[in-house]
Amino acid sequence: MSLPLQDAPPRRKTFVWIIASLALLGMGVGYYWQSAKPVPNPAKGKSYKEVETPVAVAVASATQADFDVYLQGLGTVTALRSVLVKPRVDGELVRVVFTEGQYVQAGELLAEIDPRPFQIQLQQAEGQLMRDQALLKNAQLDQSRYQTLLAQDAIAAQQAASQAAQAKQYQGIVAMDQAQVNSAKLQLSYTKLTAPIAGQVGLRQIDQGNIVHANDSLGLVVISQLQPISVVFTLPEDQVQPVLQRLRKHQDIRIEAYDRAGKTLLAQGQLAAIDNQIDPATGTLKLKAQFANTDLSLFANQFVNIKMHLDTLPNAIHIATAAIQHDAAGAFVYVVQADKIVAQRRVDLGPTEGDKVVVQNNLAVGELAIIAGADRVTVGKAVDIAERDGKAIAAAKPARPLRDRSRVVPRSDSACVFTKRSVVKMQAFRHRVESLRNDVAYPLLGMRRVEQDGWGSRRHWRSRDFCRLLGRDAHKSFRKNSDSPP
Template identity: 40%
Template sequence: MPSIAQSAMRRVCAAILITLLAACSKPPPAPAPAAAPVSVAVAMRKTMPDLLAAVGTVEAINSVAVKSLVDGQLLESHVKDGDEVKAGQLLFRIDPRPAQASLAQANAALAKDVAARELAKAQVDRYDPVAKKGFISADQMQQYRTAYEAAAASVKVDQANVAAAQLTLGYTDIHAPFAGRAGRILVQPGNLVKANDTNALLTINQVAPIFVNFAVPGAYVESVRTAQAKGALRVQARGDGVKTAQSGELAFVDNAVDPATNTIKLRAQFANAEENLWPGQFVNITLTLGSDADAIVVPDAAVKAGPNGYYVFVVNADKKAAQRAVTVARSVAGESAIAKGLDGGETIVVDGQSRLTDGTPVQIAEAKPAGEAAATK
C-alpha cells in the first residue's frame, strides 16, 4: 500500500495539473481592430451663396402676329422666313390702287366743297353791309350765313374723309412694329388678304432682351421679397443648347401664390445679345438670394442621413472616427453649409464611412480643403 506521503504527493500533482489545464483553456486576448482606410477633407470657412433652383421657360418680351388692316391683293414681301427685322422695316406691300382712288375722290370732294364755302363766304361779306343798311331782310341775310356755315361744315367732313383715305393708303405698306426675329411667312405674294383676318401674315418675336418665367415654392416668398428689397437679384440660366450660363436679373414677382400648386411665379430678364436663349426653350434657373460670408462648408459626400438626422464622421487627434450630428443649412454645387455641429478646420471623412463606427481607428489619405475635395469628386 502507498504511504501517506505518496498519497499527498499525488494530490498535489493532480492539483497542479488541473491548474495548468485550466490556464491552457482560456481564450487569447482579442487583437486590436485594424485601421479603416478613409479619405478626408477639412471643413472650411468661406462665403456660401444662398441659391434657389427652378426650371424656367423662355418667353419673348414682345410677340406680334402681323395682319393686314385693309382688304386687297398682297403684291410684295420684303422679308424671308426667319429674318432678323428692324423696327419700322417694310415687310409687305398690298395693292395701293384702290386706296389711292379713294383718296383722289376724297380730295376732289374736298376741293368742291372748299369752292362752295368760299362762294358762301363771299356772299356773306357782300351782303352784310347791305343788310345793316336795311336794303335786304334779316331772314335773307341769315340764309347767306347759314349757307356759309353748312359749306364750312362740309369742308370739315371732306378733310376727315381725306385723312381717313390717307390712313387707309398708309395701311397698304406693313412695317415691323419693333426689332425682332421673323417666323415663317404664312401668306405669299399674289394672295388676297382681308383686314384683321384670322390668319396672320407672319409672327415677330423680340428675343433681345428676353424673359424667362419660372416658379418657386410659396415658402420662399418672404425670402425673395426681402432679398429683392436690398437690390437687384442675379439670375443664371443654363440648359441644353445654351453654350454658356446666361446672367440676368429678377424682373417680376407675382402678387399671389397659386393655391393649386403652392408656388409663386417669377420672371427674369436677360440681355440675350447673342440670342443663346430662344422662345419656348426650357432652362435651369438659379436665383441668388444672398450669401453667408463665414459659413462652414464640407463636401456633400461627407454628410450622411441617419434615423436621427444628418451626421458626419470627424477624425480626432488620435486618428479615431467620432460620429457627430450636424444641421445642414443648404447644399450648393456639391458642397453643404453646416449650421450646427462642426467648426472650421476640423477633419471629416468624405469616403469610407461604411467601414466606420464611433471610435473606429482610421488610416487617412492626404487631407484636402472642403472646396478642393468637392471639386475632385
C-alpha cells in the same frame, strides 16, 4: 541476432490491412478537421483566422471658404415685347421685303399690299372735297353780298339768314370730305406693313401673292424683342421674405440662368419685378428677371433653371452632400480619424448649394468624411481609404498573411514533416500516433518486434502511404529493420 518474421495468412493479412488503413485514415481526417479549427486569441477573444479586412471607402475633406447662398426656381424665357404683324386692309400681298430671322428697326418696311384700290379711293375723296370746297366758297360769297344788301335794306333779313345757314352747311360738307380724304390716305398707308418695334423677325406665315384680310388671325410674321429679354420664374412662398428684405434695402439681386440640365450658365441678369399675389393653387410667387442677352443665348419660351444669389456666408465650413447621413435622431457624418478608425459626428446643417452643404458644428477643417461606402462601415472599426477628394489612392501593399501551421507541408524528400502551431500540441499528437502505431497498427499488420527499437515486415513498403500519420521517421525505421523488399 534477428528473429524471423511471422507472416499472417494472406487473406487475414489483407483484411487486417484494409481495417488498419481505414482506421488510420479516419484518425488522420479527424485530426486534420480538429486542427483546422481556429485557435482563440486570448487577447481579443477571436480566432487567428478571423482577420477583418478593412472596408474600402471614399472620403472628402471638409473645407472652409466663402459660401454663396442661392434660391433656385424654374423659369420660362419671355420676350420683353412680342408683336404679331397683321394686315389692316384687304388686298393682294404684292411684296415681302424682310428676311426670316433678321433684325429690324421700328418703322422698317416688311411687306406691301396692292395700293391701287386705295389710291383710287383717295382720289375720289379728294375730288369730292374739291367740289364741296367750291360750293362752300360760292356760298360764302353770296352770304357776303346778302349782308351788303341787308345793310342797304335792299333785301329781307330772312334771305340773308338763309344764305348764312347754307354757307355753314357747305362748311360741314367740306369737313366731311376732308375726313374722307384722311381716311383714304390712312387706308393707303396700311398697304405698307412696317415693324412696330425693333426686334428679331420670325418665320413668314404668308407668302407673296396671297390675298390677305384684315381679320386674318394667322398674321404675317411675329417680331420679338430679345435684347433685353426677360425670364418669368416662381419661388415657394416660404422663400419670398428673404427676397423682399433685400428689395426693401434697395439691394440688387443677381439672377443666373442655366440650361435645362442646370450645368451650363447661359446669362446673368437682375431681378426686375415681383407679382402682387401668390398663386393659391401652387403656393408660389411669380418673379421677373431681366437679361441683356447680348449673345442671344436666350430664346422666347425657352425653359431655364434660375439661381438667385441671396447671400454670402464668410468662412463657412462645408462638405459634400453625399457625406450626410440621416436617422431618427437627425443628421450625422462618418469621419475617418488619423488612425483610420471610423467615428460618428452629429451635425447641424446650413444652406445647400449644388453638391455642397454647410456644416455648422462638430466638424473641423480638413477632417475626412465618408462619401461612399458608408453603408458598410462600423463605428470604431478601421477602414481603407481608396479615394480622397475625387482622386484614387494606390492600394497599400497587403500584409503578409499568417502562415497556416495547421496543415502538413510536404517536402521534396521522402520524409513527411509535421508543423504545428504549438510545440506542446505537436508532441501530444506524436505521442498518440506512436502509441496507436505500436499498440494497434503493427500487431494488426502481423508485424512483430525484431529489435528493441524497431519493427519489420515484408510489407514495410506500404508504410510510406501513412507516413503523415505515423511520423517522419516511420518509413526509415521500416527500411532499416526489414529483411528485404518485397
